Amino acid sequence: MRGIARLLLATVALGAPMEAGQAQEAAKPAASAVHYDTEVFAQVPAFESPSLSPSGKAVAGKIGMGGNQYFAIVPLDGGDRRMIATGEIDLNWWRWVNDEWLVLGVGQLVPVQGDEWYVRRAFGVSAKTGKVVKLASAEAGQNADDVLWYADDGTPRVLMASQSSIYRDEAGFWPDVWEIDISTGKRKKVQLGREGVWNWYADGAGTVRMGIGMSDDGRNRRVLYRDGGRGDFKVIDKARTHRDTLTVPALFLKEPGKALTISDDENGYSALYELDLHTLERGKQLFATKGYDIGGIEGDATGFGYTGVAVLQDRPGVVWTDPEMAAMQETIAGKIQGGAPRIVSLSRDRKTALVHVGGVDAPGAYFVYSAADGGMLLLSTNNSAIGLKRLHPVRTIRYKARDGLEIAAVLTLPRTTTRNAALIVMPHGGPFARDAEEWDWWTQFLADRGYAVIQPNYRGSSGYGTPFTDKGQGQWGLAMQDDLNDAVDALAKEGIADPKRVCMVGASYGGYAAMRAAQRDGKLYRCAVSFAGVSDLNRMQRHNSDFLGAGARKDWLKMQAPDLKGVSPINFAKDFSIPLLVVHGKKDRVVPIAQSRELVEDLRAAGKDVTYIEQPEADHHFTRGEDRLQFLKALEAFLAKHNPA
Secondary structure (H helix, E strand, C coil): CHHHHCEEEEECCCCCEECHHHHHCCCEECCCCCCCCHHHHCCCCCEEEEEECCCCCEEEEEEEECCEEEEEEEECCCCEEEEECCCCCEEEEEEECCCCEEEEEEEEEEEECCEEEEEEEEEEEECCCCCEEECCCCCCCCEECEEEEECCCCCCEEEEEECCCCCCCCHHHCCEEEEEECCCCCEEEEECCCCCEEEEEECCCCCEEEEEEECCCCCCEEEEECCCCCCCCEEEEEECCCCCCCCCEEEECCCCCEEEEEEECCCCCEEEEEEECCCCEEEEEEECECCECEEEEEECCCCCCEEEEEECCCCCEEEECCHHHHHHHHHHHCCCCCCEEEEEEECCCCCEEEEEEEECCEEEEEEEEECCCCCEEEEEECCCCCCCEECCCEEEEEEECCCCCEEEEEEECCCCCCCCEEEEECCCCCCCCCCCCCCCHHHHHHHHCCCEEEEECCCCCCCCCHHHHHCCCCCCCCHHHHHHHHHHHHHHHCCCEEEEEEEEEEECHHHHHHHHHHHHCCCCCCEEEEECCCCCHHHHHHHHCCCCCHHHHHHHHHHHCCCCHHHCHHHHHHHCCCCEEEEEECCCCCCCCHHHHHHHHHHHHCCCCEEEEEECCCCCCCCCHHHHHHHHHHHHHHHHHHCCC
């Protein structure tokens, strides 16, 4: 993992402070006749997941440069930015510990005994000097990046759980917990690993309070808990099948035995509750949203409280429950017209905030807000060509599936076309996931080319309560596929889309759905496009069988698709009846490339119309601009041939 130590230095030029009038024009509609080059939509974001240092004087995050992403630490005083190129290593997460030190979590495929394992490690990185400190010991096993706690007293200390063996029959296979000085790598063990316990959790003071254990097959799970740092752990909850849920704290409170938990209300929507850890009885409901799940809580600087709740409505966001934060959000919103401001990071004293200003139709920009003078400093636009312009309108619609179930869907329309447009049905991945009113470079590109795009949140999607999710059980490639088809009928009845000019485009599970449409529903579609799709569910199950907890994953997949063979497109090559474009990256670590290769081989043998593009450097998430551009150009040409707008 030497790649993480390759440091590149460059100079950053920050934008000037914006006056209120400039900020109010931050999201103007683009002229209706403007169409952007494909390269514009292929740009990687200029900033991804930026985070303020505790003092608010620097920002850390991924930046886009030359079509690639690098980790950068950017001083806000106009000093030099420090960039870290990780090469072949994935940068998975990062967090400030104090103003000088951050922790980075990385991962890489490594040859192990004739196979390839995804190995995780954590490193300390100095924001001032670029010094890199490896936090795992030399004998660390596969996973050594699970940071449970970050010191809040200014010292560069963390708690991290890590393995010291890759062998199941050795004690070091189960993670120990270490307190580590990330500036030196010095460590001391604070919690000995226990058989079956894979995940440990600490409270805001750095005391290990909970572990979650499971059997090797993953079917039996248990929660171990203690009030303080010296008591014995006791099993407080068990789950004997993958269907059972464990009662797990979302946040430990300062009072011993008290916590907060997120669990379903009487209607099956997740909400925030008080929790007694001794009795596992829920107390007062603290927060809920009608008709939607919640997405989690925003913790405060102490580690024992929260400032807001993430909501999963049509347009996701955070509801600030802390009065000071709610007032800050209102003040910032008053400075912006036409763009939705979202606080994404705070300094410890809450005097400085990092704010994203954009919208569902605009990639937007990041600003630094100063509570002292109310100023908004432009840090970076996310797309250099689009800037702060707004593109094509987006809204959420609802329609009835053939069995009467209501389906929410995100609809993007070309600004220049309002009736009988050529349509792209774009199912999301997951499938336990959802689309929402957020900036999407795929849909905006297609709308810019004249297509209407519908993104149905079919049954089984997340965010709409457990009963809605459960309706997807046993329905992969069946009723879930029908929900996609029913969106076409709904839009045709409204005169929005032309039902004779429809293609399906999707990635991951959405790629599976596109393959399934080409195989099962060719009469409804002119063509289909799959990026990183799954064609063989039995093969996917065999792939998953190599991992700990495989039994529970097998049970879960069987519950989603009882007849794996019957809903796997690869088994029905002769039934494919429309042109299919298949794209897959060789470095995809989520869906093995064999899922596309073998389907394409069978389709070609059957004489079907299939176009295959294998991207040598592409991963599952389009982190390189070159791969994005190749995909968009191929997509545009394929659609222009088979379903012109």
